[in-house]
Amino acid sequence: MLGACEAGRKRRKNAGLTLVELIIALAVIGIALLQAIEVIVSTNQLKATTREFTVAREIAASEIEALKARAQSNGLEDVNTFVLANPNTATTRLTGGTINRACDPTNPRLYNVTITVTWQGSAGKNPQFTTSAMIAK
Numbered sequence: 105m106l107g108a109c110e111a112g113r114k115r116r117k118n119a120g121l122t123l124v125e126l127i128i129a130l131a132v133i134g135i136a137l138l139q140a141i142e143v144i145v146s147t148n149q150l151k152a153t154t155r156e157f158t159v160a161r162e163i164a165a166s167e168i169e170a171l172k173a174r175a176q177s178n179g180l181e182d183v184n185t186f187v188l189a190n191p192n193t194a195t196t197r198l199t200g201g202t203i204n205r206a207c208d209p210t211n212p213r214l215y216n217v218t219i220t221v222t223w224q225g226s227a228g229k230n231p232q233f234t235t236s237a238m239i240a241k
Contacts, residue, residue, distance in 0.1 A: 149226065149227060152226040152227075153225065153226060153227060153231075156198060156223065156225060156226065156231070157231070157233060159197055159198055160198060160201075160221040160223065160231075160232075160233035161233055161235070163195055163197060163198070163201075163203060163221050164203075164219040164220075164221050164233055164234075164235045165235070167203060167205070167219045168217060168219055168235065168237045168239075171183050171186070171187070171205075171217055171239055172237075172239050174186060175215075175239045175240070175241055176241070179241055180209070180212070180213070180215055180239065180240070180241050183207060183215060183217070183239060184207050184209045184215065187205045187206065187207040187217070188207070190205065191204060191205055191206070192204055192205075193205075195221070195223075198221070198223035198224075199223060199224045200223050200224030200230075201221060201222065201223035201224075202221070202222050202223070203219065203220075203221055204219070204220040204221075204222065205217070205218070205219055206218040206220075213240060213241065214238055214239070214240045215238070215239045215240075216236060216237075216238055216239075217236060217237055217238075217239050218234060218235070218236040219234070219235055219236070220232055220233070220234040221233045221234075
């Protein structure tokens with residue numbers, strides 16, 4: 105009869121989890137969840153930054169196209185006059201966004217136009233996107 109009691113005690117000792125094992129398992133699960141949340145937050149920040157750069161690129165491209173159209177209809181001199189008169193313009197498509205224009209008229213038949221779009225980024229920085237193009241009559 106003693107043998108049966110001892111076998112029952114051994115079974116109870118090995119059955120289930122101890123409190124220490126349970127705490128360790130919860131700690132591991134907690135760390136994994138924190139890492140997953142960090143990945144989600146980083147992905148959302150990257151998505152917002154990518155969207156901002158895409159909008160900035162579209163703004164710069166439309167500015168260059170508008171200056172090319174101005175050169176075709178009014179001549180290259182008008183492009184330089186316009187850029188000198190309007191070097192900066194605010195844009196509402198980006199928070200705190202500005203468009204900076206520069207024109208290099210050293211070659212009378214071909215102008216190098218540079219457009220820089222600056223804005224207040226979602227990550228608290230002030231990024232900028234710059235592009236340039238050659239405009240001819």
